[in-house]
Amino acid sequence: MPDIDEEIRDTSKGMTSIVKTVVRFALGIIVIFGAYIVLYGHLTPGGGFAGGVILACGYIVLTLAFGRQIALRKMNNKAASILDTSGVLAFLAIGLLGYTGGYFFLNFLGRGKMFDLVSAGTIPLCNIAIGLKVTASLFAIFLALSIFGRFISSLVDEDE
Amino acid sequence: MICYFLALVLFVMGLYCLVAKKNIIKKIIGVTITEYSINLFLILIGYRRGGIAPITLRGMDPGEVAAKGVDPLPQALVLTSIVIGLGVLALMVAMCLRLYEKYKTFDMSEINRLRG
């Protein structure tokens, strides 16, 4: 297996080195911003949906700039499917755990102090679960459309 | 009032694109525009004149949001609707790629003709 740094510097794959350099700086900021939006969803604008889409955009930028090999090494199809499913199951499990106190989606944890990061009971946990789900499923959709789609058209060429 | 009407004009234009255009990508664009207009209409209904976003910030009086905040309920529903729209769009594009693979065209009348 070739060194990952060499593969990143390989100019024959992905876009030009200008794009790659900019993406290398911007990607960390994108991911940190997405995580911030997910984690602080109960205090500031945002939440699991918006933050999940931002994180998925980070992966898509990675794919577009460096080519598929690098991005698939970070998260491939199977990992995306597993994360997607586990996000849904975690969300449902948090909802079902509410039955310990009486009914579905009961906020069974303590409310905490207002404006604290750890407050509002189960809401941050739900946000994290939804963020995971949205990230994984949108990245999986992008992979399916780009890789399977090209695979389809290459098969068509072979048939002719 | 005129804002509601303009949102509905946008709705009708998306619907027109969906019905009258023959290209499948154009039809998908029509669905997208329709969805945008409905989201906008729901948010317009919940707007309160001089309202603020329904978020209590640090150092803000707790009663201020209750007195001046805009309607948060349509916002919560539209938030889910936007993400669903993205998933449905991806589904439509997937179907569209399959159709292109089979018939080599995006034109609906051409596809109908090829089917015989």
Place this chain on the structure above:
Amino acid sequence: MEIYLLILLIFMIIGSIIAIEAKSLLSSVISVGVVGFSLSIAFLMLGAPDIAITQVVVEVLILVILIRATITMDNTAIEGGGGTFPFVVSLVFFGLFLVFSFFAVQEIPKFGEPLMRVSERYLRTSAEETGATNVVTGILLDFRGYDTVGEATVLFTAIVGAFGILRRRGRKKKTEEDAEKVGILEDEDIKKDFEGF
């Protein structure tokens, strides 16, 4: 404030006219981007920063997906219009729709004065009852968690549907081994078939 909103709405309508009537599919897709980004500015003006953030990032993804669908075609120009009959019929019916809707919007609460029967309680008690200072998140994940579960189900179904449509089975089978593989591509296949971008 409202005059800016009107200008933005008219801008969106012009953008959607261009998106509908453009002769090239790529410019049509980019005009949809005009409508979507204006929509996010409108959300921001209407006091909905949550939705504005979501709309911006979703719009970027929509553009990526639509352009990916568009570049499949070798020729992105559109030949021929929709024909006269569908145009006239849809013009008549949508004109009628607009006339009726003009009278219908007189009946709903006026712009700027919402009813807010349930929402008033949410706004008042959300901070104490849920502990979340963002009322929208409080409604989404606490008061109305069922809706969010339904949303997650619908999104999951859409993703599974797209995978099912795009998967590999159903194509011409070359070997028995190919017939066994369903859906997910193996790594060596990806390396073999899709070098670079």
